[in-house]
Amino acid sequence: MDLTLQQLRGFSAVAEELHFGRAAARLNLTQPPLTRQIQGLERSLGVSLFDRTGRGVRLTAAGEVFLEHCRRVLALLEVAPDATRRAADGQTGTLRIAFTAIGAYAVLADFLAMVRKRTPGVSVELTELVSPDQLQALADLEIDIGLVRPPIPDGFESLLVHSEDLVLAVPADHPLAVGSGLVGAGPVSLADVTDDYIGYSPEGSRYLHDICAAMIGMNRYAVSQLASQVPTMLALVRAGLGCALIPRSIVAMGVQGVRYRELDAADAHSVTLHACWSPDSPNPALQRLAESLRQTPQLDA
Amino acid sequence: MDLTLQQLRGFSAVAEELHFGRAAARLNLTQPPLTRQIQGLERSLGVSLFDRTGRGVRLTAAGEVFLEHCRRVLALLEVAPDATRRAADGQTGTLRIAFTAIGAYAVLADFLAMVRKRTPGVSVELTELVSPDQLQALADLEIDIGLVRPPIPDGFESLLVHSEDLVLAVPADHPLAVGSGLVGAGPVSLADVTDDYIGYSPEGSRYLHDICAAMIGMNRYAVSQLASQVPTMLALVRAGLGCALIPRSIVAMGVQGVRYRELDAADAHSVTLHACWSPDSPNPALQRLAESLRQTPQLDA
DNA sequence: ATCGACCGATACCGAGGGCGCATGGATTTG
DNA sequence: CAAATCCATGCGCCCTCGGTATCGGTCGAT
Structure with missing residues (x-):
């Protein structure tokens, strides 16, 4: 008994x-x-x-x-x-959030603040993953939210978190590295760039790869090197192996030996970052956040 | 539901x-x-x-x-x-133990060590009380064990914890205060003492009162002052109001201005201190200790 | 000392709940 | 497509638990 x-x-x-x-x-x-x-x-x-x-x-x-x-x-x-x-x-629990190295610089802090505001009492676990791995982890229910670049596959919900244009990164001793400040004087046209480009890897960074390829033209693109991580690309630019098209927020990294120029309105192109999640996740904290975002999708709300 | x-x-x-x-x-x-x-x-x-x-x-x-x-x-x-x-x-619990100011000097430490050895895991709470109050507290179940002087009333179990003889306490400038050390040279006879005595209160310290009265004789006893607490008596002795019969263990207190002499074998008398408890206490820790003491009543066992 | 009040323990009975058996429904596997 | 696996459900039985009535003991008042 x-x-x-x-x-x-x-x-x-x-x-x-x-x-x-x-x-x-x-x-x-x-x-x-x-x-x-x-x-x-x-x-x-x-x-x-x-x-x-x-x-x-x-x-x-x-x-x-x-x-x-x-x-x-x-x-x-x-x-x-x-x-x-x-x-x-979903008033308590854990949200597992993944982010890319690029996304971390521009938007992670603001995004986490928004999450805390909308789901107080929920704790956050962070992981750094490249976009394809994030989507896989989302499908495997290993993370709840990914901060990824397009395209968003079917079956996921998403929210535009950040949009920025691309700027041209050149070595500090390059003829285009003129003007004061990190971002030099006035816009330049891509037609004025005669150097090789450091290209994005079509596997690791398909989105940026495709956009850059379209902007520059396949024939002139990626002749020098392929990289998937932005810091790597900046290192190659600094070493003089070519120039690169970089999301503007990366300028704030302040990498030594690299200067930037804005692009002509005709050439300018913006890239986006999206919060992405599975609508049928079993995590109630995610459900709660998703519901909140459906009602007021503004990031600062 | x-x-x-x-x-x-x-x-x-x-x-x-x-x-x-x-x-x-x-x-x-x-x-x-x-x-x-x-x-x-x-x-x-x-x-x-x-x-x-x-x-x-x-x-x-x-x-x-x-x-x-x-x-x-x-x-x-x-x-x-x-x-x-x-x-x-009784393997866990609390034993509430009371002791007299006198008893504390001679035996409390050894007694507590014995208790800890016999009932490990049992915690101890200490209270200082004069013997009559201890017996009342025992009857009211407010304490579990008292360290008291005789007599032990009916209905209590007890164990002899300590026995010592009485010594004569005299002022430092007294004629009998001769010899080296706190306890002077050789025994003295009570017949040689011509001073007044500081007596024990018959209410607060009936046991010592009765013994001293019997030793000295009622006519010469307690003519000066009555006190129930030994420190008070020593203060009176030091002030020259008389001498007193004191349990030997008190010598170790080292009170300034007081000297001691042993008594003749004919006059010597020992006083005892007993651990005392109620055999029908509801405290299992006490029951356990009592059972242990019944089997091996030796203090150092 | 006796009666009455109070309190916990016990006996008995009836209703509800939980268990096991048998089976159904859904999904996966060969 | 059939078999296997696994959780859900329907049903009948028994046990358990709660209520009523009563007992036994103690305490307090008269």
């Missing part, structure tokens, strides 16, 4: 009232079943919990100890349902 | 096995009632704890949270019976 919650509640009531009748009334019960509960409890434990002194009862030392345990158990049981319901509502 | 321990155990088993059949087998149950337990639990909480994916089950986020609470509750419930039984056996 093992313990029952009814026994614990009954014992706790009797221990507090020191009176079977009043305790029974508090439990919406009559006295006899309560007596039997306590008797059964004492039989299970092999211990007397009360001294029956004819007139009222008194806790034994063992009863005092058991009462302590009782209170702890009942207190835990008191909060467990609410905690569970909050978890089911 | 509220939670049941069976539901918690059932949920915990299913959450660990992720399989109703195996979980049911582990619980010595068939699968249908287990399914109903989980259903009832989910209905009580208003929350889905498992995703039934046709092939096996998976915990929801709410299920993860509830499982944490479950484990804590079940772990508490696991240890509660043992802890309670240990308390009932």
Whole structure:
């Protein structure tokens, strides 16, 4: 025979009232079943919990100890349902968010602030992954939200998080590296660029690869090197292996030995970053955030 | 409808096995009632704890949270019976021990060491009380053990803890204060003492009062002052109001301005200190100690 | 000392709940 | 497409638990 919650509640009531009748009334019960509960409890434990002194009862030392345990158990049981319901509502829990190295510089801080504001009480776990890996992880339910570049495959919901144009990165000793500041004087036309380009890898960064290829023309693109990580590309630019088209937010990295120029309006092209998630994720915290975003998709809301 | 321990155990088993059949087998149950337990639990909480994916089950986020609470509750419930039984056996608990100011100097440390050795795991609370108050507190169940001087009233068990003889305390400038050290050269006879005596109060220290009165003779005793606390008596001796008969262990207090002399074998008298307790105390820790003392009453055993 | 009030323990009975057995429905596998 | 696997459901039985009535003991008042 093992313990029952009814026994614990009954014992706790009797221990507090020191009176079977009043305790029974508090439990919406009559006295006899309560007596039997306590008797059964004492039989299970092999211990007397009360001294029956004819007139009222008194806790034994063992009863005092058991009462302590009782209170702890009942207190835990008191909060467990609410905690569970909050978890089911997404009011508590964890959001696993992945981001790209590029995205981290421009938008991660603002995005996390928005998440905290919309889902307070939810904690965040961060992972850095390239876009294709993020989509795979989303499908495998290993992450909840990815900060990815297009295209967004079917079956995912997404939100435009950031849009910026591309700028031309050139070595600091390049003829186009003129003007004050990191971004030099005035826009340049791509037609004026005679150097090789550092291209994006069509596997790791298909989106930027395709856009740049379209902007420059396949014949002149990627003749020098292919890289998928922006820091790598900047290192190649700095080494004089060519120039590159880089999202503007990367300028803030302040990499030594690299200067930038804006592009003509005719050549300018913007690239976007999207928060992406699976609409049928089992994570209630994600569901809650998604619902909030569906109602007010503004990032600063 | 509220939670049941069976539901918690059932949920915990299913959450660990992720399989109703195996979980049911582990619980010595068939699968249908287990399914109903989980259903009832989910209905009580208003929350889905498992995703039934046709092939096996998976915990929801709410299920993860509830499982944490479950484990804590079940772990508490696991240890509660043992802890309670240990308390009932007196292997844990508290002994409330009272002592007199006099007794504290000579024997309290050794006595507490003996208690710790015989009842490890039991904590001790200390109170200083004069002997009559100790006996009252014992009767009122406010303390468990008193370190008192005789007589021990009927209805109490006791153990001789300490025995020592009385020495004569005289002012430092007294004719009898000769010899090196706190206790001067050789024994003296009470017949050689012509001074007044500081006497013990017959209310606060009846035992010492009676013994001293018998030693000296009522006519010469207590003509100067009455005191019940030994430190007070030593202060009076130092002030030159008389001499006093003091338990030898008090010499170790090293009170300034007081010297001591041993008494003739004919006059010597020993006083005792006893640990005293009520044999029908409800404190199992005391019962355990008492049983241990009944078997081996030696203090150093 | 005796009666009455109070309190916990016990006996008995009836209703509800939980278990097992048998089976259904859904999904996956060969 | 058939078999296997797994969870859900319907049903009948038994056990358990709660309520009523009563007993036994202690304490307090007269």
